[in-house]
Amino acid sequence: MNNHQSTPEQTRLERGKHALAEIDGEAGEKVIEALADIAPDFSRYLLEFAFGDIYSRPGLGLREREIATIAALTALGNARPQLEVHIEAALNVGVSRDEITETIMQMAVYAGFPAALNGLFAAKAVFAARSPL
Amino acid sequence: MNNHQSTPEQTRLERGKHALAEIDGEAGEKVIEALADIAPDFSRYLLEFAFGDIYSRPGLGLREREIATIAALTALGNARPQLEVHIEAALNVGVSRDEITETIMQMAVYAGFPAALNGLFAAKAVFAARSPL
Amino acid sequence: MNNHQSTPEQTRLERGKHALAEIDGEAGEKVIEALADIAPDFSRYLLEFAFGDIYSRPGLGLREREIATIAALTALGNARPQLEVHIEAALNVGVSRDEITETIMQMAVYAGFPAALNGLFAAKAVFAARSPL
Amino acid sequence: MNNHQSTPEQTRLERGKHALAEIDGEAGEKVIEALADIAPDFSRYLLEFAFGDIYSRPGLGLREREIATIAALTALGNARPQLEVHIEAALNVGVSRDEITETIMQMAVYAGFPAALNGLFAAKAVFAARSPL
Amino acid sequence: MNNHQSTPEQTRLERGKHALAEIDGEAGEKVIEALADIAPDFSRYLLEFAFGDIYSRPGLGLREREIATIAALTALGNARPQLEVHIEAALNVGVSRDEITETIMQMAVYAGFPAALNGLFAAKAVFAARSPL
Amino acid sequence: MNNHQSTPEQTRLERGKHALAEIDGEAGEKVIEALADIAPDFSRYLLEFAFGDIYSRPGLGLREREIATIAALTALGNARPQLEVHIEAALNVGVSRDEITETIMQMAVYAGFPAALNGLFAAKAVFAARSPL
Numbered sequence: 001m002n003n004h005q006s007t008p009e010q011t012r013l014e015r016g017k018h019a020l021a022e023i024d025g026e027a028g029e030k031v032i033e034a035l036a037d038i039a040p041d042f043s044r045y046l047l048e049f050a051f052g053d054i055y056s057r058p059g060l061g062l063r064e065r066e067i068a069t070i071a072a073l074t075a076l077g078n079a080r081p082q083l084e085v086h087i088e089a090a091l092n093v094g095v096s097r098d099e100i101t102e103t104i105m106q107m108a109v110y111a112g113f114p115a116a117l118n119g120l121f122a123a124k125a126v127f128a129a130r131s132p133l
Numbered sequence: 134m135n136n137h138q139s140t141p142e143q144t145r146l147e148r149g150k151h152a153l154a155e156i157d158g159e160a161g162e163k164v165i166e167a168l169a170d171i172a173p174d175f176s177r178y179l180l181e182f183a184f185g186d187i188y189s190r191p192g193l194g195l196r197e198r199e200i201a202t203i204a205a206l207t208a209l210g211n212a213r214p215q216l217e218v219h220i221e222a223a224l225n226v227g228v229s230r231d232e233i234t235e236t237i238m239q240m241a242v243y244a245g246f247p248a249a250l251n252g253l254f255a256a257k258a259v260f261a262a263r264s265p266l
Numbered sequence: 267m268n269n270h271q272s273t274p275e276q277t278r279l280e281r282g283k284h285a286l287a288e289i290d291g292e293a294g295e296k297v298i299e300a301l302a303d304i305a306p307d308f309s310r311y312l313l314e315f316a317f318g319d320i321y322s323r324p325g326l327g328l329r330e331r332e333i334a335t336i337a338a339l340t341a342l343g344n345a346r347p348q349l350e351v352h353i354e355a356a357l358n359v360g361v362s363r364d365e366i367t368e369t370i371m372q373m374a375v376y377a378g379f380p381a382a383l384n385g386l387f388a389a390k391a392v393f394a395a396r397s398p399l
Numbered sequence: 400m401n402n403h404q405s406t407p408e409q410t411r412l413e414r415g416k417h418a419l420a421e422i423d424g425e426a427g428e429k430v431i432e433a434l435a436d437i438a439p440d441f442s443r444y445l446l447e448f449a450f451g452d453i454y455s456r457p458g459l460g461l462r463e464r465e466i467a468t469i470a471a472l473t474a475l476g477n478a479r480p481q482l483e484v485h486i487e488a489a490l491n492v493g494v495s496r497d498e499i500t501e502t503i504m505q506m507a508v509y510a511g512f513p514a515a516l517n518g519l520f521a522a523k524a525v526f527a528a529r530s531p532l
Numbered sequence: 533m534n535n536h537q538s539t540p541e542q543t544r545l546e547r548g549k550h551a552l553a554e555i556d557g558e559a560g561e562k563v564i565e566a567l568a569d570i571a572p573d574f575s576r577y578l579l580e581f582a583f584g585d586i587y588s589r590p591g592l593g594l595r596e597r598e599i600a601t602i603a604a605l606t607a608l609g610n611a612r613p614q615l616e617v618h619i620e621a622a623l624n625v626g627v628s629r630d631e632i633t634e635t636i637m638q639m640a641v642y643a644g645f646p647a648a649l650n651g652l653f654a655a656k657a658v659f660a661a662r663s664p665l
Numbered sequence: 666m667n668n669h670q671s672t673p674e675q676t677r678l679e680r681g682k683h684a685l686a687e688i689d690g691e692a693g694e695k696v697i698e699a700l701a702d703i704a705p706d707f708s709r710y711l712l713e714f715a716f717g718d719i720y721s722r723p724g725l726g727l728r729e730r731e732i733a734t735i736a737a738l739t740a741l742g743n744a745r746p747q748l749e750v751h752i753e754a755a756l757n758v759g760v761s762r763d764e765i766t767e768t769i770m771q772m773a774v775y776a777g778f779p780a781a782l783n784g785l786f787a788a789k790a791v792f793a794a795r796s797p798l
Contacts, residue, residue, distance in 0.1 A: 109183045337737045338775045466596050509605060509777045
């Protein structure tokens, strides 16, 4: 799984769109659509900065990036929709279900059991929507 | 880098001590010592649960576990000493300086620029203490 | 838009009720009602301290106060109902829809994209309930 | 109300199951069941560490432990299901409805009014499910 | 240990001053002094609302109130000076050192080990300043 | 006070540098320098995204933007250095000392008294460094 390193002629927006499609898939597209009538520029920043700049950097694999994001969102515990998108994304870039649940369980040590429990229930919902556990 | 899977005859405490030594090294020992006169049982829980139970599980590599921890502690932004211990720990288990800074920079997307900046300055301090940047 | 500076003869409760009505309107009243059977004194503190003391102080305009509140609640990300009440309140005291979305978008810098996204979706819901976007 | 101090022959798991049953009752059992197909080991950690180790320690009464937990979960504001479980648990170990609402109201001072409001509404829901207010 | 229930003729400010003196002692006074040149009205709100209104309510004992506050501030992990003041305050109203460390240790379950560790080190500092451990 | 709207020929980086200089002044420059040896690209993102994109948008005044940032950083309570930079920045763009302390005091309502107290002490330090209170 390669990161999305820019070719010189690609714009940040193009690179971000490409990265979002590969990482978040359909769930990412829905977020972009949902922003269209309230803050279309914010979609652009999400694509350009988050995906075109950060996720496209070569120094860390996408698998590790998604593990980091799942860890952070589980620990913060206040962004369930985005946590679900990134559990989906982690599966898309080759993180296994087991690795996802291990990452979330580990958050009990750093953010407490309720954060980890709520993360596990988010994973359960995403896994179940893809295929029976 | 293998995880610390239990052999049947190892107690959780022994397994945790072994894992702590390998992962956190000297910094981990200092935490245990600092707890001795205020809450010695808490050292035991840290060793048994965090290291003996969680970090010793086979389903996720130690490199990924440390990336997850750095991500979470950077995002939470309220545990600088523990973040420094785990930046050190990440280096101990084979995460590169670049991978650490990438993980922290990514947190700007999930927890904002101040959290990422403070994480980068923690990394800068740990890296500098080991050897010049 | 004037703040609710006390006239000498007004009690904190009266001043708070007046400020709540002007700022939060119907949404504020519903909160007071919802507290009636569980913690009626808490309604009083909300009226007296939050509205009678703080919002009635002359040193900062109500427009700025609502921008500050929207920023904080978006950044904290764990109080959606109150964020919606204050998006409504901001509109009531003359903050424009654009200024509200700008405030929320800016929180991506300080609290991350998920916090800002969830804030934007709260604004979208409030705006849509008032009139089509 | 005694804490669940271990008898020598009890395992941590047995002690934890006993403590969970007494403290959380049916709500605790449901959490354990919900974890069965996603992370069964996590149930075990919850029982062993949270209930077998921490809640079974003799140095603090169960009433005080539940007050502490309600305070923390109200202040954090990102774990509503667990807050409801512990409001239930507090009632189970002899904390009165008044003491619960006092604890939550006090959180307005330490974590703000929205956190306290959302905690009060959680208490209202739990109280109402048990018997009319 | 009685709470500071108002006598009819006491103002909120008087009641708050009395409660602050009994609960926080010298540490509370220092906070009031430190605010004098930046926000003197804020001292008044702290005395009137936090101490005159909330801590003076009869429905929960001061011991329980301080346990709740220590739990919340440990869990939030971003207010070390106030946590130290309330560890001191807890001792002032009859909470034992053991009960304080138990309360803080329990926060590992709800807010993670780093929050609990930093809380324990705050307690260690306060205890040591009073008398050797 | 105008925002930094792009002229067509300005790059995001140029626009961001210009905005940072006007808003954060010397304090902003120091952050950029401090990043030079650990994560120089992160400086660029800070300049391009935070200042070149967000702060340069025309829909909200710089005064309001700084009030929003101070509110958020006070409420989050885990980014003291950045809070100080933005108290300085607020003064630079015409927010008065009174408006700053009002904004911070208001955070007692949304994030609790400790967050507001620590914000006020940050303001006190910044004000004192500029000129005696």
